[in-house]
Amino acid sequence: MDRIQLLSETVASQIAAGEVVNRPASVVKELVENSIDAGATSVQIVVTDAGRTLIQVTDNGQGMSEADARLAFQRHATSKIRETDDLYNLTTFGFRGEALPSIAAVSELSLNTRTADSETGVQVSMSGGQDMQVEPCVCDSGTTFRVRNLFFNVPARRKFLKGNQTEFGHIMTEVERVALAHPEVSIELFHQGQQLLSLPSQSLRNRIVSLCGKKTSQSLLPVEVETSVVRINGFVSNLEGSRQRGSQQFFFVNGRFMRHPYFHKAVLQAFEGLIRESDQPSYFLFFDIAPDQIDVNVHPTKTEVKFQDEPVIWKILLAAVRETVGKFEEMPTIDFNVADMPEIPAFETGSNSGNMPKVEYDPNYNPFKTSGSNGNSQYSSYGQPAKRNTDDWTKLYGDVQTRDVREPEIEYGNDSAAAPAPLGQLAERYILMPTTNGLKLVDQHRAHIRVLFDRFISQAVSQSAPSQGLLFPEMFQLSPSAYQTFTSLKQHFEELGFDLSDMGHGAVAVQGVPAGFEGHDYENAIKGMIEECAEDASANRESVLRTMALSMARSSAIPSGRHLSSDEMKQLAAELDACDIPTKTPDGQTISVVLTLEELSKRFG
Numbered sequence: 001m002d003r004i005q006l007l008s009e010t011v012a013s014q015i016a017a018g019e020v021v022n023r024p025a026s027v028v029k030e031l032v033e034n035s036i037d038a039g040a041t042s043v044q045i046v047v048t049d050a051g052r053t054l055i056q057v058t059d060n061g062q063g064m065s066e067a068d069a070r071l072a073f074q075r076h077a078t079s080k081i082r083e084t085d086d087l088y089n090l091t092t093f094g095f096r097g098e099a100l101p102s103i104a105a106v107s108e109l110s111l112n113t114r115t116a117d118s119e120t121g122v123q124v125s126m127s128g129g130q131d132m133q134v135e136p137c138v139c140d141s142g143t144t145f146r147v148r149n150l151f152f153n154v155p156a157r158r159k160f161l162k163g164n165q166t167e168f169g170h171i172m173t174e175v176e177r178v179a180l181a182h183p184e185v186s187i188e189l190f191h192q193g194q195q196l197l198s199l200p201s202q203s204l205r206n207r208i209v210s211l212c213g214k215k216t217s218q219s220l221l222p223v224e225v226e227t228s229v230v231r232i233n234g235f236v237s238n239l240e241g242s243r244q245r246g247s248q249q250f251f252f253v254n255g256r257f258m259r260h261p262y263f264h265k266a267v268l269q270a271f272e273g274l275i276r277e278s279d280q281p282s283y284f285l286f287f288d289i290a291p292d293q294i295d296v297n298v299h300p301t302k303t304e305v306k307f308q309d310e311p312v313i314w315k316i317l318l319a320a321v322r323e324t325v326g327k328f329e330e331m332p333t334i335d336f337n338v339a340d341m342p343e344i345p346a347f348e349t350g351s352n353s354g355n356m357p358k359v360e361y362d363p364n365y366n367p368f369k370t371s372g373s374n375g376n377s378q379y380s381s382y383g384q385p386a387k388r389n390t391d392d393w394t395k396l397y398g399d400v401q402t403r404d405v406r407e408p409e410i411e412y413g414n415d416s417a418a419a420p421a422p423l424g425q426l427a428e429r430y431i432l433m434p435t436t437n438g439l440k441l442v443d444q445h446r447a448h449i450r451v452l453f454d455r456f457i458s459q460a461v462s463q464s465a466p467s468q469g470l471l472f473p474e475m476f477q478l479s480p481s482a483y484q485t486f487t488s489l490k491q492h493f494e495e496l497g498f499d500l501s502d503m504g505h506g507a508v509a510v511q512g513v514p515a516g517f518e519g520h521d522y523e524n525a526i527k528g529m530i531e532e533c534a535e536d537a538s539a540n541r542e543s544v545l546r547t548m549a550l551s552m553a554r555s556s557a558i559p560s561g562r563h564l565s566s567d568e569m570k571q572l573a574a575e576l577d578a579c580d581i582p583t584k585t586p587d588g589q590t591i592s593v594v595l596t597l598e599e600l601s602k603r604f605g
C-alpha cells in the first residue's frame with residue numbers, strides 16, 4: 001500500500017507558521033516591524049493575557065489598498081522585493097512575505113487599513129487563515145492588526161506557551177529592541193488595560209534614558225566612527241558604569257537589532273585590562289552599512305546577521321570603542337541634559353503611580369553601635385553559629401556601615417582555634433594554609449562565595465532569613481524586561497530576606513535587606529540577581545533560589561585584591577571548613593589547590 005500523502009493546505013500552512021511564529025512575542029515583532037517598514041511615525045501596541053487573547057498593533061503608516069490587503073495574506077506576497085538581486089539591497093525588516101500568512105494561519109485575525117489618498121478603508125478578517133471576508137470600513141489612515149486567540153487551532157503549541165510573566169517578558173524584550181532601534185518612532189504599549197510604555201519620538205539618548213533609566217544613560221560615552229566600509233555610532237558605558245550590574249547590550253544594523261557574538265568580543269576587548277573579567281560593559285551600537293555588505297537572509301526568527309568583511313569591521317569597532325574609553329576615561333561623563341527629565345519617564349502615566357513606601361524601621365537599630373546584642377546581631381543573624389564571636393566578620397566587609405567603629409577584641413571559640421593558622425596571604429588573593437601533606441592555596445573570593453551561598457540558601461530554605469529595615473529606603477528603576485522578571489521573583493527576594501516594594505511601572509523600593517547585607521550596593525546586587533534569573537524566572541523554587549543566592553554571594557563576597565588580617569583569614573578558613581563542599585563554588589569553580597610535599601620534593605629534584 002502507498003503511504004505517502006500530500007499534506008492538506010491547512011496542515012502545511014500551520015507547519016510553515018511555526019517557523020515564523022513560535023510565541024506571542026514573535027507576532028508583536030513582525031507586526032511592529034511591518035508598521036515601521038510602512039513608514040509609521042507612531043505605533044500603538046495593545047496586549048491582553050501576554051498576547052494569548054489579543055495582540056493589536058495600530059500604526060499611522062502608509063496603509064494598504066484593498067487589493068494589497070487581500071494579497072498580503074498570501075504566502076510570498078511582499079511589496080518589499082521583486083527579484084533575487086533585491087535581497088542584497090534590503091532596507092526593510094521584512095522581505096519574505098511570510099509573516100502575515102503565518103500569523104493568520106494560527107489565529108483569528110482582522111485587519112483595518114486605509115491609505116491616505118482613499119476615502120474608505122477596508123477590513124479583512126479570517127480565522128485560521130480560512131474564509132477571508134473583505135468589506136469596506138471607516139478607519140483612520142494607517143493600519144490596525146488584531147490578532148485574537150493565538151494558536152487556538154494548534155492546541156499543542158498553545159500548551160507549550162510559558163506563563164504570562166515569561167511570555168510578556170519576551171514581548172517586552174522585542175518592544176525594547178525596536179524602540180531602541182527607532183527612537184524617532186513614538187511607541188505606546190498597553191498590557192491588561194494598563195499603559196506600560198509611552199515613548200514620544202525622541203533622540204537616541206533620551207530613548208535610552210526612557211528605557212534604561214537615567215543612571216544607565218549617565219554612564220554612557222559616545223562612540224562615533226565613519227569609514228568607507230561602515231559607520232558605527234552609539235554609546236558604551238564608562239568604566240564605572242561597566243562595573244554595575246544589569247548591563248544592557250545592543251547591536252543594531254541598518255535599524256534592526258542583531259546578535260553578534262564576534263563583535264561583542266571586540267567591545268569586551270576594548271575594555272580589557274580596564275575592568276574586571278566578570279564585569280560587562282553596556283553598549284548601544286548602531287552599524288550603518290551598505291545593504292549589499294550584509295546578509296540578513298537567515299532564518300526569520302534568528303537575529304544573527306552575517307557581514308561581508310567581519311574582521312575589518314571588528315577592528316574598526318575595537319578601535320572606535322578603545323578610543324572612546326581612552327578619551328573619556330579621565331573626563332567627567334557627558335551631560336545628557338537630563339536634569340529636567342523625570343527618573344521614570346517611560347512609566348509616567350497610569351493611575352496607580354506609586355506613593356512613597358511606608359518607612360518601617362527598627363527604632364532600636366543603631367548602625368554605629370557595636371557592643372551589646374544589637375551590634376552583634378548584624379552578623380550573628382547572618383547565620384553565624386552563635387558560639388563564635390562574630391564581630392570580626394564586620395572587618396571582612398570593608399564597606400559596611402560599621403567600618404569606622406573601633407574593632408572589637410577577637411576571641412576565637414575552641415573550634416576555630418583548633419584549625420591550623422593561615423601562613424599568610426599571597427597577592428591579596430590567596431590564603432596560604434599548611435596541611436599535613438603540603439601547602440593549600442585558598443582563593444579568598446571564591447571561598448567567601450561558598451560560605452555566603454550556603455548561609456543564604458539554608459536561611460531561605462528554612463524560611464529564617466533575617467531582614468534589616470533600612471532607615472532610608474532606596475528606590476531605583478528597572479528596565480521593562482527586568483521588571484517583568486522581578487515580579488515573578490518577588491516572593492523569592494522575600495525568602496532571602498529582602499523587603500522590596502513594587503512601586504509599579506518598573507520602580508522598586510528597597511525597604512529592607514538581609515541582615516548583614518547592609519551597606520552593599522543594593523541596586524546592583526538586585527539587578528544582578530534579576531539578570532541571572534531572566535532566562536528562567538519560573539523554574540522551580542529551589543533552582544531559582546540557588547541562582548539568586550549565588551548572585552548575592554558573588555556581589556557581597558570579599559573581592560580579590562583586598563588585604564586580609566591574619567584573624568580575618570583564620571575566620572574565613574574556619575567558615576569554609578564548616579561547609580559541606582569546601583572545595584568548589586556552587587557553580588563549580590575551584591576554591592583551593594594543594595601543593596603536595598611530594599610534588600615539591602620532585603621539583604627540588
Ligand code: ADP
Pocket residue numbers: 030034035037038059061062063064072077078079080093094095096097098099100101142143
Ligand atoms: P514582508 O514584511 O516580509 O513583506 P509580511 O507578510 O510581513 O511580509 O507583509 C506582507 C506585506 O503586507 C508587506 O510587504 C506590506 O506590503 C504589507 N503590510 C504588512 N503590514 C503592513 C502595515 N502595517 N502597513 C502597510 N502595509 C503593510
Ligand code: MG
Pocket residue numbers: 030033034093094095099100
Ligand atoms: Mg513583515
